[in-house]
Amino acid sequence: MIKKKKLFKRVVIKVGTKIITSKDSCLDKREVGLLCAQIIKLLKSGVEVVLVSSGAIAEGMSQLQLTRRPKTLRILQAAAAIGQSRLMKIYDNFFHKKKIVTAQVLLTRADLSNRQRYLNAKNTIITLLERDILPIINENDTVSTDEIKFGDNDQLSAMVANFVSAQALIILTDVDGLYCLNSEGKQEKIDIVEEIGRVEHHAVGASCELSVGGMKTKLEAARMVTSSGITCIIANGKKADILSDILKGKNVGTFFKAKKVKLNDRKKWIAFSKKIKGKLVVDKGAAQALCEHGRSLLSAGIINVSGSFAYGDLVLIVSESGKELARGFTNYAAKEIDRIRGLKTSEIEKELGSKYYDEIIHRDNLVIL
Numbered sequence: 372m373i374k375k376k377k378l379f380k381r382v383v384i385k386v387g388t389k390i391i392t393s394k395d396s397c398l399d400k401r402e403v404g405l406l407c408a409q410i411i412k413l414l415k416s417g418v419e420v421v422l423v424s425s426g427a428i429a430e431g432m433s434q435l436q437l438t439r440r441p442k443t444l445r446i447l448q449a450a451a452a453i454g455q456s457r458l459m460k461i462y463d464n465f466f467h468k469k470k471i472v473t474a475q476v477l478l479t480r481a482d483l484s485n486r487q488r489y490l491n492a493k494n495t496i497i498t499l500l501e502r503d504i505l506p507i508i509n510e511n512d513t514v515s516t517d518e519i520k521f522g523d524n525d526q527l528s529a530m531v532a533n534f535v536s537a538q539a540l541i542i543l544t545d546v547d548g549l550y551c552l553n554s555e556g557k558q559e560k561i562d563i564v565e566e567i568g569r570v571e572h573h574a575v576g577a578s579c580e581l582s583v584g585g586m587k588t589k590l591e592a593a594r595m596v597t598s599s600g601i602t603c604i605i606a607n608g609k610k611a612d613i614l615s616d617i618l619k620g621k622n623v624g625t626f627f628k629a630k631k632v633k634l635n636d637r638k639k640w641i642a643f644s645k646k647i648k649g650k651l652v653v654d655k656g657a658a659q660a661l662c663e664h665g666r667s668l669l670s671a672g673i674i675n676v677s678g679s680f681a682y683g684d685l686v687l688i689v690s691e692s693g694k695e696l697a698r699g700f701t702n703y704a705a706k707e708i709d710r711i712r713g714l715k716t717s718e719i720e721k722e723l724g725s726k727y728y729d730e731i732i733h734r735d736n737l738v739i740l
Contacts, residue, residue, distance in 0.1 A: 378618050379538040379602070381419040381500070384410065385528035385592075388425040389545045390608035397433040398426055398454075398461055402609075406543075407465035409614040410505070414471060418618065419500045421535055423508045423528040424462070430454030451512030462507055472504045477511035480521055483530055483644040493534040493636075500535070529592035532601050533639045540596045541617055542589050543608030548625030549573060549586060564627045567594045568694075593627040595643045598740055599634040603627040634738065642698050642738040645685040649678025649705055651731070658690050661697055662739055667730035668699070670719060673712035680705045688732070699737035702728040 386406060393399040413420055428440065431450030434457075441447045455477070463473050476496060482488045499506045508531055510521050521527045525542060532540040550558045551573045564570050571590050586605075593603040604617050606624025616623045634642065653661070657672025668688065680686055681704045688697040701708070708731060711719050720726040 378620050379418065381421075381535065381537045382413070382539045382541055382618075383421045383423060383528055383532040383535065383537045384614070385423040385524055385540065385542045386425060386608060387524075387542075387544045388429045390543050391424070391426045392429050398430045398458060400461060403461050404465055405611075406608070407462065409612065411466070411469050411471065413614055413618065414503075414505070421496060421500070421506050421508065421531060421537065422462075423524050423531055424458065425509070425524045427451050427454035427458045427509055428512060430457050448513045448515070455509065455513070458509075459507065466505060474499050474504050474506050476506050476508045478508060478527065478531075479511045479515050480646060483534075483640075484646065486640065489534065489640055489644055496531070496535055523588045525588040525592040526595070529595040530643055532596050533599055533643055534636070536636075537601055539602040539604060540592065541614065542592065542603065542605045543613070544589065544605060545607065545609060546586075547607045547610075547623075548605050549590070561625050562622060564593075564625060567597070567627065597627050597629050599639050599642065600629045600632065602629045632739075638738045641685070641700065641736065642740070647687050647698065648680035648684040649676065649686045649701075651676055651686055651688050651708070652691060653688055653696070654691065658696055661688065661737070665734055667734040668697075668732040668737065669716055669729070670708070670711045670714050670731055671716070673708060673731065676705055676709045676712060678705055682727075686732070695740050697737055697739045699732035701732055703731055
């Protein structure tokens with residue numbers, strides 16, 4: 372008898388707040404237990420799992436007797452400090468009964484924006500997986516600020532999926548997937564998405580007082596992982612055995628197809644781990660040179676500049692129609708590019724008084740989206 376090949380060997384599972392909390396906003400041990408039981412089945416079958424779990428702030432809010440997510444950063448951080456240990460204790464108790472060791476990993480955007488810290492985080496999690504230990508990850512809200520916080524665990528889970536080279540990112544929420552309106556004006560679930568740009572108008576923000584994000588951030592996470600060759604599934608975490616059904620290839624949730632192009636580790640870091648500081652609009656010739664011929668971005672092809680960025684910052688490159696084409700580290704600041712946009716490379720020194728590089732963004736520091 373030929374054994375059926377596993378659909379995915381390594382997965383990142385992101386669990387939304389509403390999946391593991393009760394109506395009074397406290398962590399629901401029964402729901403957490405059901406989730407853990409599903410994860411244990413995957414682990415026993417040989418699937419490597421990284422769990423990115425929300426819920427810490429909600430638990431902290433319940434202890435502080437808050438009914439709405441705090442808008443003041445210090446109160447948000449206090450809630451996270453209270454809830455994080457309680458969340459981990461509940462998880463650890465369930466997994467310990469099945470002799471599964473867990474490890475807590477707290478991350479901020481600053482951790483992943485710095486190349487060395489990014490690699491340290493990656494190596495730590497890979498080592499845990501190699502030793503059959505379950506990493507449980509959350510944003511480090513107790514030290515995050517508005518400048519460095521992810522803002523939602525959807526984006527964090529996508530970044531984690533990228534740096535651990537997962538085959539799939541599974542986002543568990545309280546709906547069956549992404550919905551659209553059919554010809555009769557009724558909602559119906561979209562089963563498979565090949566191009567996210569064609570469905571993103573169906574997304575809406577968060578409506579829950581406990582969480583941030585919503586379907587919009589989930590689509591952003593799906594875009595991040597599928598662009599680097601990772602499948603994404605958005606599904607209802609309240610359904611029994613949903614994780615097993617997904618890994619068996621059943622038609623549940625919304626399945627986002629991975630792109631065929633594979634990015635190496637450094638390219639993934641460039642594309643998704645740093646915060647975008649500005650935008651460059653390029654003409655058709657530059658777009659073709661970048662996307663079809665693998666060239667660097669030169670000043671002659673730049674039409675417009677927006678944002679306030681410095682040398683070495685990450686910028687987004689878009690077409691004249693606004694389509695995202697690439698991301699990369701710029702060799703010039705925004706004010707300098709605004710002065711030399713449209714000029715030939717040989718004219719840069721005359722305009723600026725000096726020329727650091729021929730390229731605005733070198734192809735080695737550029738990722739095509």
